[in-house]
Amino acid sequence: MSSPSYHFVTQxxxxxxxxxxxxxxxxxxxxxxxxxxxxxxxxxxxxxDANGIGREVSLLTKGxxxxxxxxxxxxxxxxxxxxITLYATGDFIGRGIWTFTADGAxxxxxxxxxxxxxxxxxxxxxxxxxxxxxxxxxxxxxxxEASLRxxxxxxxxxxxxxxxxxxxxxxxxxVWPWIVDFAVGIILxxxxxxxxx
Numbered sequence: 001m002s003s004p005s006y007h008f009v010t011q012x013x014x015x016x017x018x019x020x021x022x023x024x025x026x027x028x029x030x031x032x033x034x035x036x037x038x039x040x041x042x043x044x045x046x047x048x049d050a051n052g053i054g055r056e057v058s059l060l061t062k063g064x065x066x067x068x069x070x071x072x073x074x075x076x077x078x079x080x081x082x083x084i085t086l087y088a089t090g091d092f093i094g095r096g097i098w099t100f101t102a103d104g105a106x107x108x109x110x111x112x113x114x115x116x117x118x119x120x121x122x123x124x125x126x127x128x129x130x131x132x133x134x135x136x137x138x139x140x141x142x143x144x145e146a147s148l149r150x151x152x153x154x155x156x157x158x159x160x161x162x163x164x165x166x167x168x169x170x171x172x173x174x175v176w177p178w179i180v181d182f183a184v185g186i187i188l189x190x191x192x193x194x195x196x197x
Contacts, residue, residue, distance in 0.1 A: 012145045035169065041058075082099065086098075093115065
């Protein structure tokens with residue numbers, strides 16, 4: 001049986017300084033505002049020490065597929081403007097490391113995410129649907145990169161009217177396409193059954 005473990009390495013590149021990007025990624029409470037396609041609810045449980053080490057955050061997240069994930073992370077290590085390390089528990093367990101590297105006027109952002117699925121749906125169906133679950137993660141991270149670009153643009157503007165003119169980040173993937181796909185699949189199965197009988 002296939003292990004319900006996943007290892008994803010995501011790379012983003014944006015026109016920004018590591019300081020700008022670090023400030024956004026480090027501010028977990030703002031995730032629902034700038035990355036709403038994935039982060040549905042975020043609540044800080046423990047603030048951690050003066051540097052944010054030990055900060056515990058509870059999250060409800062969703063990707064493109066029609067299921068949600070309830071999990072928590074604890075910030076275990078931070079190197080200002082260089083990296084943030086998180087440990088996750090809940091519907092999956094593991095660790096994630098964000099790193100930020102300046103390259104001229106750009107910032108290279110890497111997210112190394114090693115997790116094991118604990119949610120029964122993911123754990124039991126990984127042998128059959130690993131590709132779908134992996135694609136779901138990649139979709140979520142593409143949304144994050146697009147949302148980060150918009151958030152960088154918004155934060156650089158001091159005028160409230162100019163800030164309001166920045167397009168809103170993409171929202172959660174709608175459920176109705178899945179309902180339509182499911183209904184079409186049932187109809188096709190019924191037609192196939194009728195045809196073979």
